Amino acid sequence: MTDALHTAAQISKAWPFEEARKIAKRFPGGKRDGAGNLVPVLFETGYGPSGLPHIGTFQEVLRTTLVRRAYETLTGGHPTRLVAFSDDMDGLRKVPDNIENKAVLEAHLGHPLSRIPDPFGTHESFAHHNNAMLRAFLDQFGFDYEFVSASDRYNAGEFDDALRNVLRNWQAIMNIMLPTLREERRKTYSPVLPVSPTNGQVLQVPVEVVDADAGIVRFEDVTGEVIEHTVLGGWSKLQWKVDWAMRWVALGVDYEMCGKDLTDSVTQSGRIAQVLGGRRPEGLIYELFLDEKGEKISKSKGNGLTIEQWLEYGSDESLSFYLFRDPKSAKSLHVGIIPRAVDEYWQFREKLPEQPVEQQLGNPVWHLLRANGYAGGEGDKLPVTYGLLLNLVGVLGAGASRDQVWSYLGNYVENADPAAHPALDGLVTRALAYNRDFIAPTLVRRKPEANEAQALMALDTALAVMSADATAEDLQNIVYEIGKNPDFAFETLRDWFKCLYETLLGSAQGPRMGSFIALYGVGNTRKLIAEALAG
Structure with a gap:
């Protein structure tokens, strides 16, 4: 690690470094064993396997990993471990709604999750099935972690000493909890x-x-x-708050974050950990997700956004980017935020190589690319924004195909071959899905007003004489000049662009028109204008 990077890490205001400094303060000179040897700092995330992994599971492992990597950078490579802990010794309280073979679970209510038959018929128990889903889920995103099962530890007697400790401190724990x-x-x-x-x-x-x-x-x-x-x-099985404290002490957990809804649990479990002779870990309490109406997301209401839905319409990098930003603020979680998240991710990624090191550490992409050992790959620039892609497929219609989109990309992208631009190709597929499900059903092109029709005719005339090598910037300048022409009576340029979006694209918002015309083609844009003028 360079001196410049080490210095920048010490003062960076990026939240993973602020969290990492808490751990560094806890262990001046690094975490040491009784003999003074440097030992790994232990990060933990918890998972309740009564249901399948979800976007909350992803965000907690991701954010914890970001702090872990920041700590390693801050300390010049001190060792760390990340444990993904499954609380699978819990008794099943109710049958999840998304299980088909419910009778199997209903017959075992109250039993430990790891001792209930798997209703899917593929694993040793219901918990084993869900644990396997968790591990496959985390592996899909390349997380570096160690899986630990509560049942394995309880059944093997590895928590027995900790249980004896709880029994010895029974009254003190009761005094905290009652x-x-x-x-x-x-x-x-x-x-x-x-x-x-x-x-x-x-x-x-x-x-x-x-x-x-x-x-x-x-x-x-x-x-x-x-x-x-x-x-x-x-x-x-220990009660939840006692179990959490026991686990911190027994495993030696140094860092664990949680949602705002567990604020009281952190306080009480921290006090119990102290009674048990340990210490509450460092940690971040993050805000919860909200739906597009600003209401708290609830599994029972079904008003959330699943990770599968996000990945159908946006990239995993964009999801990580969205979850990186300001974890102490509540976040809306609905499909409408995906396109902007995709484009902002690539904007930050494009800036990264040119930034001085202190700015890089404040760039979300610096953290995301290092979260799981990124080793380079496709270039740091996306040749077409996701927003522009969505405008293109919106004009092409719900029946547009991948090959059709790439044929238009040839107007705008050098070496327009999907194999040469895998990240862009992935977004083409997602843009088609997003358009099919959310854009195409809502597009309505309105008839232009009289002054707008005159401006559109002027644009058509200007495009008719454009040279074949005209750039997106050349086209944008023409659009600007027409919008500023007082003959067409637009109060602001924004009114002119709104006219273009609503009459040509059928949407209230849109892209830089010069870029769109270059992508869609001058001839095709003139056809759009003709259709608009024809009403």
Whole structure:
């Protein structure tokens, strides 16, 4: 690492570096073991496998990875690890709506997710299926992580010492938790949820510690009988906030972020971690997603945007770029934000090579390209913006094809071959899908007003005498001159461009017209003008 990069990292205001400096302050000189050896800083993300991975899962792993890479840069390469932790020892509380074979799950309500048959019939359990989906999901995006299963740790006894620690500090934990609960809940609350030896359910019952060192507790089983039983070796699951604290201490977690809805959990789990002899990790509390109406996204309402939907209409880089920006501010998450995110990503990427190092560290693309070991590839410039592509396919209509779009790109792009421009080719496919589903159904070209018709005729006349080698800038200048001509009575240039968008493209917004005419072709643009003038 160069001195300039190291210096810039120390003062960068980019949020991953601000987070990384929290960790560096926690471990001056790096994290060390008892012998003084440098050991990895542990980053963690959590996942509840009662459902499939979603955009929230992606954003948490991505953002944590960005902080991890910033810390490595800040410290000159101190070692790090990222654990993706699956809380698959949880008891199933309700059957997800998107499961077809619900009867399998309904028969096992209350059982640990890893001990319920897989309704899809492909894995050892429901949790194993969803864990496999998580790992495939993270692998798809190239994340560097270690997968850890709660069930594996509980069942193998690897959390037994931590469970004994909870039993030894029972009253101190109760003193933290009980004031936060409703009166009715206090009567049944227990930091430890025993697994019934009768039917295997995770029980929400009062528990009495009999022998902390032996791991023995007393509780009422499903039969109504009061029994004494071990909580070790997979015979219990800790309550959520206690479990989170125990995990931080047992695994030695140094950094974990979470959503705003878990703010209270962070506070209480942090206090419990201290009781257990550990320390709350550093972390960022990020804002939640909103839909296009500004309402909180809810799985039950179905008002969110899935990662599959984003990737159908936009690139994974654009999703990462959108999630990078200001995590402490609430974000709207709907299809309408995708085109702008795509184009802004490429604008920042194009700027990157020319920026001094201190500006590079504030460029989202610098962080995104390093998140998972980017090693170079296609150039740093997209020859056509996504917005312009959408305008092109909008004019071509819902039945436009990939080959047809590329034939028009030949007017504008040097070496217009999909193989030479794979990123652009991917956006062509996505633009066709976006146009089919969202643009084509809404396009309505209006008839021009009298003054607008005169201006369109003037534009047609000017285009008729343009030379074959006219550039997009030449064409843009002609458009400007006509719009500024007082004979056509436009109050502002914006009114003239609005006329072009609404009469030629059928949309309230549009591209630089010079670029559009160069892409669509002068002859084809003249046909659009003729159609507009014909009403």
